[in-house]
Amino acid sequence: MTHNCSFLSDLALDGEVSFGESARESHAADFGAEERGLGVTPDAVVWPESTADVSAVLAAADERRVPVTPFAAGTSLEGNAVPARRGVSLDCSRMDAVLDVRADDFQIDVEPGVYGSAVDEAVADEGLFFPPLPSSGDISTVGGMIANDASGMKTVKYGEVADWVLELEVVLADGSVVAAGSRAAKTSSGYNLKDLFVGSEGTLGVVTRATLELAGRPEQVRGARALFPSLDAAAEAVFDAARSGVDVATIELVDEDSARMANAYTGTDLPDAPTVFLEFHADHGVAREIDFCREVFADHDCQRFETAADDAEMSDLWEAREDLAYAIQLWDPDLTALHPGDVTVPISAYPEMVRFVKSAADDRDLLVPCFGHAGDGNLHYSVLVEEDDPGRVEAAHELYEATVEKAIDLGGTATGEHGIGLGKRDFLEVEHGPETVEAMRRLKRAFDPRDTLNPGKVFPETEDGGRVRADDDAPPHD
Amino acid sequence: MTHNCSFLSDLALDGEVSFGESARESHAADFGAEERGLGVTPDAVVWPESTADVSAVLAAADERRVPVTPFAAGTSLEGNAVPARRGVSLDCSRMDAVLDVRADDFQIDVEPGVYGSAVDEAVADEGLFFPPLPSSGDISTVGGMIANDASGMKTVKYGEVADWVLELEVVLADGSVVAAGSRAAKTSSGYNLKDLFVGSEGTLGVVTRATLELAGRPEQVRGARALFPSLDAAAEAVFDAARSGVDVATIELVDEDSARMANAYTGTDLPDAPTVFLEFHADHGVAREIDFCREVFADHDCQRFETAADDAEMSDLWEAREDLAYAIQLWDPDLTALHPGDVTVPISAYPEMVRFVKSAADDRDLLVPCFGHAGDGNLHYSVLVEEDDPGRVEAAHELYEATVEKAIDLGGTATGEHGIGLGKRDFLEVEHGPETVEAMRRLKRAFDPRDTLNPGKVFPETEDGGRVRADDDAPPHD
Structure with a gap:
């Protein structure tokens, strides 16, 4: 209405x-x-x-x-x-101002409309960077990253956005303004409001200012790319690297379908093979860490392991991965990329998760390119489908449901970094159970009793249209 | 009553x-x-x-x-x-069972009564450890650490307890059981209940099971100890090391008073001088990192920089620091250690914070040994005072208030790792402001409307005796 x-x-x-x-x-x-x-x-x-x-x-x-x-x-x-x-x-x-840079404290204060890449630009001269920046950093804002607790390619080493947010100014539904968190590196003072607002998708409050933590840029940065004879070998190699304690700053998996699409889009001539893209960060000894990783990967039949020594080589090495999301979207004008998969599982379950998605795709004769922040156990996939064919769309939806449920069965989560939004509401209770979702609803009612802020999101639909029931004093608008 | x-x-x-x-x-x-x-x-x-x-x-x-x-x-x-x-x-x-160790995923499931040191023992054979373990790890439980979001000497490199808790089973005041968090390395699925329970001091729920994340033990561990001509030089050296990006796993400051007490208690013959204790963790290049730190410290007149190559040497080097808390308590039978200070400030403000505490002690002719997890900006201090002299006790209390308020003025927090409990309730609103404290009260009411769980804690006293007012439907017991 x-x-x-x-x-x-x-x-x-x-x-x-x-x-x-x-x-x-x-x-x-x-x-x-x-x-x-x-x-x-x-x-x-x-x-x-x-x-x-x-x-x-x-x-x-x-x-x-x-x-x-x-x-x-x-x-x-x-x-x-x-x-x-x-x-x-x-x-x-x-609201896109960079308000203050305190390089001595590795801190920056920004408004929510600042783009992620602008944070990195604002602190580059100080030798600093914002480690959890998503791949979409140049088209997404700090406010959005905080709202969804986004993460990026370097999360495997540095953590997610929540780990780099120190303090937030937040406006609640009733217009009151609160300060959450602290500029100190750690605090045990009262409830952790800060991490409650992070990832709440604008349903509990609106962030109007954020103090972010920054990291010093490592002295040694090296890229690498490894080809495998099978997707399974590549996924097992990633798991083995994690288990062996290889110190990677990025470890991205790309399946054959994705590699083919990326080559076509970017014009690169990488073999259409399962590929792992890597980045290593160190102040000392990066070469030895790379050698260690190469050895672990060799146990999984890695066929080619190439490294990049400088920015230009790195850029070449990574080119195909950088534009992958567009490459998939634009692969075939007759196919629409539905259901942006974002499951995340404990790392030991990663190979099984990857096998499950590909097998589910084969069973339904669907084209499902897979890629992801493998070191975090995070797998992305898109279902490419003829949008005007209800049977195919239904098959795509079945695959999507089955894969999310499989991830949850494996001890994982429906979404590693994209949030629930409207698209994943049905999985919230599958993942967390009714008692936990009810506890989340208590928080929503506590901060937004009239269901004013981003209503209809995160929580599954209920008989009254998905509303989080407010108490008698403050019935939902209608 | x-x-x-x-x-x-x-x-x-x-x-x-x-x-x-x-x-x-x-x-x-x-x-x-x-x-x-x-x-x-x-x-x-x-x-x-x-x-x-x-x-x-x-x-x-x-x-x-x-x-x-x-x-x-x-x-x-x-x-x-x-x-x-x-x-x-x-x-x-x-409730002290170790329920499961999943070494491949770097995870352990424990009950809340398990001691911190027992976690490390349970995973030692796997080459793993629990990085945020507090110094009190052998006398404190996982449940207590989670309740207070504790941290330890290695927090400067690895983060606080909250960063290593993946999933919690929590019983709410009404007896309902919720699961918070995920065993996946990251999640954007619904509200972050997990980090709301961490640090809530048992006022929102009781943790009955925790899945903790573990880290692989580094291949190279080296200790070091550095002596400085003044406390100010030592604090500035710590700040400079942080600013320069020295990769330390531990960086502990000990002032002259504490060094004297530690020597007396432990029988060590360390000079009674401001000292910085360090530990370095690396898989490669630890020696180069130590050299870098030595250079930075030299700029601050560091007089002696000793390193330990093995466990025995490390133990000697650290002996005086290990027992410091006891050394201070037992220093003088006529003096009682009051007010366990736990302020934490942004690292650039650390030298000023240290100066302020020592100067406040001098002004009042009080003996106030200082030490702390300096790399986090965390300063501990005890006020040693004649307990039966009301004037001296009052002076101690004045110092305590002044130092906490100074920390807050510097952008810091009243407590870095001990929690608010009963002792620091008066500072909650000073630090966070009334709007933010009211937001915290909303959370308390949402989860514990009858004020059953650990009532009287965290929130400042109000006219009705410090109770968090419940809604009409559930008035507080009386």
Whole structure:
């Protein structure tokens, strides 16, 4: 249903408000919602330019029970930033200031609309970098990364975004402003609000400022690429490297299908073979670490192990991997990439997970290129399918469900880094069980009793349309 | 007031119940509460032996509005495990099984009563260790470490306890059992309940099982010890090492007073000088890293830099530091060690923090030995004072308040690893502000509306005696 958002015009905002169709339509999609018909168009768009703006919009919307869905780059994959109930799209992309760099403390303060790559640029002269930056760092914002607890290729060594967020300023649904976390390296002072907001997909509060931690760039960076005779051998090699304690900064698996698509897109002449891409970071002894990895991989029939000594060689080595997401999307104009898989399992189960996905694809005669942050046990895959063939779409959906359930059976998670959004709501209870999901609902009610913030996300649908039931005092808007 | 706990006898528990005085008295103190008169004696003690026991006790107590305070080793420093409102002491020390070791995944499942050192022993044969283990690892339990988000000497390289907890089984106040976290290395699936329970000091739930992550032991471990002409030079050297990116696994500062006490207690003949104790971990190149550190320290007038090549030498080098806490406590029978300081500040502010504490001690003619996990910006100190002299005790308290407030002014935290407990409640709002503390109270109400779990902790006293107000449906017991 449509919500009356005319109250926005009465607010004294630094930022802009639009009710225009093109603004609204451009806030009705992300990188994964459209193909799957997820989400609806907002009734209005606001571009706040200050914490006060965010607070004023939320307080007014909450009072009127109008939904507010935070938005920024719109590059999420599960409809995370697309409204489920219309209302206001709160586009934080204009809050994009780098506020302070404290190189001595390895800290930077930024607004949520700053792009990930801009963080790295702001601190490059200091010899620092933001280690958990996702591969999508140049098209995704810090706010979005925090909302989904994103991670990246270097997470295997450095951890996920949550590990590099020190302090957050957050506006709650009622407009109140809280500070979560500390600029100290560690704290035991009160409840860890910071890590509750990280990964909550804008359903508990809106981040208006973040203090991020940075790392010193290692003195030695080397890339490597290893080819294997089978996907199974490659996955077993990754597991063995992890078990053996090889110190890698990146360890990415790419299957034959993905390699073929990447070669076609990038124009590279890499063999269409299962490939592991690696990066090693060290201040000392990087060459010995690479040798160790080479030995472990040799036990798994690695056929070729190439290393890059400098940036140019590294760039060549990695070229095919860098553009893989686009390569898959653009592989065949008759096929649509559905269901961006993001399962993550304990590392010992990784080979089995990979086998399961490929076998599920073969069983259904589906083209399912696989790749992923293998060292984290994270596997991505896309199901390429004829979108206008309901039988094929249904088969794709079956595969998707089966693989997520398999990951959960193996002790893993439905999503390693993309979040639940709209697309994975049905798996929340499968993964966590009803008691744990009820505990999560308690948190939602505690911070957002009127279900104002990004309603309809994360939690599975219920009889009342997926709403997190509010207490009697604050019934959900309707 | 006393609570009627006779209902405990009617529960069909695997574990034991006692109403005896000695059992109750032994649960009325920890390592910090007694000297400061914190806490009261429970009315009953229960030793649960299963999750079902914990659930049954909590459900029954919650229904009757009887407070339940989780307990285990009783070695906390801020009265964290000592009842504030009598009721039941829930002693989890008999839930001490190591349930499973999955070496391939670097994981171990334990019950909360397992001692920290037992975790390391259980995985030693696999070449693994639990990196955030506190120095108190042989006298503190995993449950206690999780409750306070403890950290240790190796936190500067490896992170705090929270970073090494993957999954928790938690019993809520109403007896329901939830699973928080995932055995996958990373997850974006729903709210991060796991890190909400970590550090919540048993006020939101009781941990009954934990899956911890482990690390492979490094191939090269070297210790070092550096002497400085002044405490200021030592603190500046630590800051410079951090800023320069020296890769240390441990970097501990010890001031002259502490060095003198440690020498006296341990019988070592280390100079009574400001000292930095170090440990380096690497698979390759540890010698070069040590040389780099030596160079940085030389810029700060380091007078002697000794290294240890093997375990025996390491043990000699570290001997004085290992027993420091006891050395301080036993320094002078006429002096009592009050106020276990645990401030933590951004590393650039560490030299200023150290100067402030020593200067505040000089101003008041107080003996205040300082030491700490310097690389984390964490400073410990004890105020040694004539306990029967109210003026001196008051001066000690003034110093304590002033130093915590200074740490907060410097962007730091009142407690880096000991928790708030009873001792630091007054600082919660100073550090976080009223809006943030109210957000924390919302969480308490969401999970424990009847204020059953460890009531009176973490939050500052209010007019009604420090209670977290429950909603009308569930008024606090009285």
